Amino acid sequence: xxxxxxxVALQFMLQVQLPPSRGGLGGGAVFLHADTPSYQVPMRxxxxxxxxxxxxxxxxxATRDRLMSHIHVRQLNSADELSSxxxxxxxxxxKQVRLIVLDSIAGLYRSQGDETxxxxxxxxxxxxxxxxxxxxxxxxxxxxxxxxxxxxxxxxDKPLSDVGLDSLSPAEENAYLHSSSNGRHSWSVPALGLGWxxxxxxxxxxxxxxxxxxxxxxxxATALHHCQPYHQHQHGTYTLPSTxxxxxxxxxxxxxxxxxxxxxxxxxxMEYRCCPFEVCHDxxxxxxxxxx
Numbered sequence: 001x002x003x004x005x006x007x008v009a010l011q012f013m014l015q016v017q018l019p020p021s022r023g024g025l026g027g028g029a030v031f032l033h034a035d036t037p038s039y040q041v042p043m044r045x046x047x048x049x050x051x052x053x054x055x056x057x058x059x060x061x062a063t064r065d066r067l068m069s070h071i072h073v074r075q076l077n078s079a080d081e082l083s084s085x086x087x088x089x090x091x092x093x094x095k096q097v098r099l100i101v102l103d104s105i106a107g108l109y110r111s112q113g114d115e116t117x118x119x120x121x122x123x124x125x126x127x128x129x130x131x132x133x134x135x136x137x138x139x140x141x142x143x144x145x146x147x148x149x150x151x152x153x154x155x156x157d158k159p160l161s162d163v164g165l166d167s168l169s170p171a172e173e174n175a176y177l178h179s180s181s182n183g184r185h186s187w188s189v190p191a192l193g194l195g196w197x198x199x200x201x202x203x204x205x206x207x208x209x210x211x212x213x214x215x216x217x218x219x220x221a222t223a224l225h226h227c228q229p230y231h232q233h234q235h236g237t238y239t240l241p242s243t244x245x246x247x248x249x250x251x252x253x254x255x256x257x258x259x260x261x262x263x264x265x266x267x268x269x270m271e272y273r274c275c276p277f278e279v280c281h282d283x284x285x286x287x288x289x290x291x292x
Contacts, residue, residue, distance in 0.1 A: 002208050003206035003207055003208040003260060004206055004208065004260055004277070004279045004284070005103070005104070005152045005206050006035065006042055006045075006103055006152065007045070007279045007284055008206065008262075008284055009101045009103050009150055009152060010042060010045060010046045010049055011049060011283065011284045012029075012099060012101065012150060013029035013031060013046070013071050013099060013101060014046075014049060014050055014053045014067055016028070016029055016098050016099040016148070017029070017062075017067060017070055018057065018060075019060070022057075022060075025098035025099065025148065026098065027070075027096045027097055027098030027099070027147075028070030028071060028072065028095060028096055028097050028098065028099075029070065029071050029072070029097065029098070029099040029100070029101060030071075030072045030073075030074070030091065030092075030095075030097050030099070030100045030101070031071055031072065031073045031074070031101050031103070032074050032076055032082070032085065032100065032101065032102040032103070033073065033074070033075050033076065033103055034075075034076040034077070034082070034102065034103065034104060034105070034107040034108050035103050035104045035107045035152075036107075037075075037077065038075065039073055039075050042103075043073065046068070046071070047064065047068060048281070048282070049282065049283065050064045050067040050068055051064040051282075052281075052282030052283060053067060053282075053283070054066070054067055070096075072091060072095060072097070076108065078108065079108045079109060079130060082102075082105075082108055082134065083130075083134070086134070086137045086138070086141065087137070089141065089145070092141065092145045092147070093145075097145070097147055098146075098147050098148065099147060099148045099149075099150065100138070100141070100142075100147055100148070100149045100150070101150045101151075101152075102138075102149075102150070102151045102152070103151075103152045104151070104152040104153055104154060105131075105134070105151050105152070105153055105192065105196070106152075106153050106154035106191045106192060107154075109127055109130070109131060109192055110154070110191060110192070124193070127192070127193075127195065128193065128194070128195025128196075129195070131192060131195045131196040131199065132195055132196075132198065132199055134199075135196065135198075135199025135200070136199065138151070138199075139199070139201075151200075153190050153191055153192060153196070154190075154191045155188045155189060155190060155191060155205075156188070156189055156190075156191045157186045157187065157188055158186065158187045158188075158189060159186060159187070171263070171265065171272040172265075174263065174274060176188050176189060176205075188207075190203070190205075200266065201266075201268065202264075202266060202267045202268070202269075203264075203265040203266035203267075204262060204263065204264060204265065205262075205263040205265050206260065206261070206262055206263075207260065207261050207263065208258055208259070208260050209258065209259055209261075210257070210258055210259075211257055211258070211259050259276060260276065260277050260278065260279065261274055261275065261276050261277070262274070262275050262276075262277055275287075
């Protein structure tokens with residue numbers, strides 16, 4: 001939680017509407033929301049991002065309302081509802097959609113079967129079957145309608161003893177391995193198991209880790225006053241802090257800070273890469289420096 005996956009997904013739904021000459025796909029987006037019982041909180045955040053995004057692209061007629069009108073939202077509360085939406089694709093035939101975002105598939109399947117009394121093995125087998133069917137359906141839709149598909153997932157922590165350090169690649173150590181406050185190492189892996197991972201063509205992992213000392217990178221020194229970070233409170237509303245030690249050089253620097261990174265873990269087009277980024281009040285921005 002807090003890595004920024006929903007924030008990045010919202011940014012993609014705006015970016016896709018730009019013409020190809022500006023890095024977009026020239027079409028709208030479908031937002032299938034399943035992470036919480038209501039999509040109101042992410043939609044309020046999307047409106048804030050859309051207002052700032054439109055201000056940067058007024059020369060092509062972008063406005064907040066126009067951008068929002070090309071994002072079609074559907075709340076999903078069960079795996080059955082997802083199946084129904086994916087098999088009734090009139091919304092793709094009647095709208096100029098170039099991107100589908102499902103946020104998140106784990107919200108629909110992680111607790112599935114808990115109340116049925118079935119054995120863990122049978123529940124896992126049925127869930128894997130359904131997930132492979134969902135993955136195949138999304139791939140078919142992507143090919144048939146020429147749309148990009150982004151599906152967010154959650155992570156599961158496992159004891160490192162279940163894996164072993166010697167079996168990890170440098171990329172996996174950087175993305176999946178982390179230490180807790182008591183100094184113990186743990187291993188973070190995508191949720192939903194092998195059944196879902198086999199259907200994924202490209203895997204991006206977002207991490208949010210605490211690092212010692214204040215942030216002293218180039219972006220902090222030169223541009224953070226243009227990129228004020230958001231803080232999400234327990235009630236799900238986003239507010240801009242009135243004071244922040246990163247904007248007040250005369251105040252004592254914080255003893256630690258959080259670093260968000262986007263890792264390209266699996267891709268048919270590139271090797272492992274890692275890029276730090278910041279969730280700002282008006283956009284998602286990569287930090288200064290070359291991606292690693």
